[in-house]
Amino acid sequence: MSHRIPFNKPGLAGNESRYLAEAIARGHLSGDGEFTRKCSAFFEQELGLQKALLTTSCTHALEMAALLLKLQPGDEVILPSFTFVSTANAFVLRGARPVFIDIRPDTLNLDEQQLERLLSPRTRAIVPVHYAGVGCEMDVILDIAKRHDIAVVEDNAHGLFGKFRGKYLGTLGCLAAHSFHETKNFTCGEGGALFINDARYAERAEIIREKGTNRTQFFRGQVDKYTWVDLGSSYLPSELLAAFLYAQLEAREQIQSQRRRIWEYYRQHLAQWAEQHDVRLPFVPEPCEHPFHMFYLLAPSLEFRQALIAHLKAREILSVFHYLPLHLSAMGKRFGGKPGDCPVSERVSDRLLRLPFYNDLSGADQARVVEAIQEFHG
Ligand SMILES: Cc1ncc(COP(=O)(O)O)c(C=O)c1O
Numbered sequence: 475m476s477h478r479i480p481f482n483k484p485g486l487a488g489n490e491s492r493y494l495a496e497a498i499a500r501g502h503l504s505g506d507g508e509f510t511r512k513c514s515a516f517f518e519q520e521l522g523l524q525k526a527l528l529t530t531s532c533t534h535a536l537e538m539a540a541l542l543l544k545l546q547p548g549d550e551v552i553l554p555s556f557t558f559v560s561t562a563n564a565f566v567l568r569g570a571r572p573v574f575i576d577i578r579p580d581t582l583n584l585d586e587q588q589l590e591r592l593l594s595p596r597t598r599a600i601v602p603v604h605y606a607g608v609g610c611e612m613d614v615i616l617d618i619a620k621r622h623d624i625a626v627v628e629d630n631a632h633g634l635f636g637k638f639r640g641k642y643l644g645t646l647g648c649l650a651a652h653s654f655h656e657t658k659n660f661t662c663g664e665g666g667a668l669f670i671n672d673a674r675y676a677e678r679a680e681i682i683r684e685k686g687t688n689r690t691q692f693f694r695g696q697v698d699k700y701t702w703v704d705l706g707s708s709y710l711p712s713e714l715l716a717a718f719l720y721a722q723l724e725a726r727e728q729i730q731s732q733r734r735r736i737w738e739y740y741r742q743h744l745a746q747w748a749e750q751h752d753v754r755l756p757f758v759p760e761p762c763e764h765p766f767h768m769f770y771l772l773a774p775s776l777e778f779r780q781a782l783i784a785h786l787k788a789r790e791i792l793s794v795f796h797y798l799p800l801h802l803s804a805m806g807k808r809f810g811g812k813p814g815d816c817p818v819s820e821r822v823s824d825r826l827l828r829l830p831f832y833n834d835l836s837g838a839d840q841a842r843v844v845e846a847i848q849e850f851h852g
Contacts, residue, residue, distance in 0.1 A: 479843060481792040484656040484663070485833035487725035493717035505710030506690070509717040516723050517667065521642045525670040527683055528716055532631045532653030534709045535668040536564030536601075539627045539649040541682050541705055542675045543599055545570045552592050553601040553629075554584040555801040555811070556819040561601055561629045562800055570598070572809055574801040576816035580757045581605065582826075585818070586614040593622060602647070603629040607767040608758050609638030612646045627651065630669075634659065635730065637763040648672035654719055659729060659767055659833075662719035665711055683709040732833045733766035736840060740769045740829060743844045751778075751852055769829045770796070771847075776824040778852050783827060789846045794828050 497509055510528050517526035529535045545551070547569030553561050555574040562572040573592050578585045582605045589600065600619055602610035619626045626647035630636075633643040634652055644650035649672070654665035668683075670676050680690040686706025691697045722729065741755055748755050754772040758764050773779035779795070786793045799819040801811030813820065830843055 476790055476842065478790040479792065479830050479835075479839050480832075481794050481828065481830050482657045483832045483834060484661050485729075487722045487729060489721035489724065490718050493721050494714060497713045497717040500713075503713050505712060505716075506693070507713040507716070509713050509720050510711070512720050513667075513716050513723060516720070517669065520726070521645055521669075523645060523669055523671070524673060525676050525679070527668045527670070527679055528711050528719070529666040529668055529683065529709045530711045530715075531560075531655065531664055532629070532651045532666040533560035533564060534707075535651035535666045536560055536627070536629065537567060537707070538668050538679060538682050538709055539599075539651060540565045540568045540570065542649060542678055543625050543627075545598055548596060549598040550594055550596040551599045551601060552584075552589065552597060554603050554605075554819070555799040555806070555816040556582060556605070556797050556822060557603045557629065557800065558631065558797060559800065559803075559805075561603055562805075565599070565601075566805070571596075572800070572806075573597070574799075574806065574809075574811060574816055574819075576818050577605070577822065579818050579822070581608050581610075581759060581762075582822055583608065583610040584615075586611045586618075589615065589618050593618075593624075597622065597624055599625040599627055601627050601629050603631070604633035604636060604643050606756060606770065607633035607636040607643070607765040608756070609633065609636055609643050609762045609764075612638045616646065625649070631655075631658070632767045633765060635726070635765040636767075639761045644669045645671055649675060654722075659733060659765060660719065660722040660726075662711070662715040662722070665715050665719055678704060682706040729833055730765065733831075736831060736835050737766040737769055739837075739840055740844070744771070744847060747848050751850075753778075767831075769831050771827045771829065772822065773825045773827060774852075779825050779827050781852065782847070782850055785850045786843070786846055789842075791843055791846055792830060795823070796826050796828055797823060799823050 545568040549570045551565040628647040628650035630644040631653035636643040650669040652667040689700040692700035752774040
């Protein structure tokens with residue numbers, strides 16, 4: 475029997491152990507040390523950002539965004555139903571009500587044509603999720619948000635280094651949340667970052683991240699003692715995580731070129747089979763450059779998808795489905811969600827299948843995945 479091909483395997487870029495040893499030797503293990511500064515500076519320089527704050531997860535970066543926007547019970551936040559729970563939970567924790575928007579059948583991103591219809595006097599934020607790192611139609615989203623004075627928080631968990639009309643994803647909304655969970659292109663196990671693109675949020679963001687204290691100002695010598703000044707929590711990661719992450723960020727070119735090779739191999743070698751079996755491959759519209767985060771197939775039916783997962787599993791290849799629509803979850807139903815509210819999300823959720831995709835996926839293993847798929851005829 476051939477070896478098992480997992481869906482994901484966190485890869486090492488090379489310098490992780492060395493930087494971890496350096497952080498330990500330096501004797502500063504809590505947050506905001508040398509490696510945290512290096513990671514923030516990397517994002518600020520590479521992406522031309524105002525400010526990047528490392529966080530303990532994308533979930534926490536989203537929670538910080540909800541605190542920064544001072545959301546109150548009864549405020550509404552428009553977000554796709556086809557996303558991870560944290561996109562909603564972060565705002566619901568503040569008492570906000572999630573308003574679920576359906577996705578476009580081509581990119582699986584929120585359908586910007588439905589935004590105006592969902593606006594209300596209580597709408598405070600729109601949260602576009604750049605699914606698979608393919609940018610949402612940000613021109614339309616930002617225009618609507620500006621006209622109605624609504625904040626745009628990008629959930630860019632998948633899209634670091636992706637671009638929309640030449641601009642980096644994560645630099646377009648006033649705030650943007652990122653993930654370094656082990657399934658992402660760049661990882662430290664669990665981690666994240668909040669990008670701040672509107673200077674009005676910079677000072678409070680530091681405070682919220684430091685348990686509601688002005689400790690960051692104290693460390694910079696701007697105040698002579700630190701104290702409780704606002705709401706907050708513990709959102710800053712340890713230096714050990716930052717050291718690990720920096721080793722990955724430094725290898726940006728190498729990691730992205732490995733992932734490009736994997737993505738393009740799947741597309742090239744599955745195109746014909748997909749056409750013959752009425753399966754759709756990922757679509758990347760002209761204004762978007764994507765960061766090769768994932769490769770998915772959209773099967774013609776739930777039965778086809780389930781049979782393909784089983785067919786691959788029998789060959790020791792792990793493929794997985796993705797989000798269950800939030801409006802039909804137990805929590806989503808409490809907010810009034812019911813079948814038929816977001817029909818595209820419901821259909822896509824039943825039919826989507828993600829293929830093994832990780833930095834070290836070897837050419838031989840990937841060829842095995844492709845051959846196994848080509849043997850499947852529904
Ligand atoms: C769109 C989206 N947002 C947020 C998250 C949460 O990320 P984290 O695990 O870093 O909190 C995920 C997780 O994969 C995600 O897919």
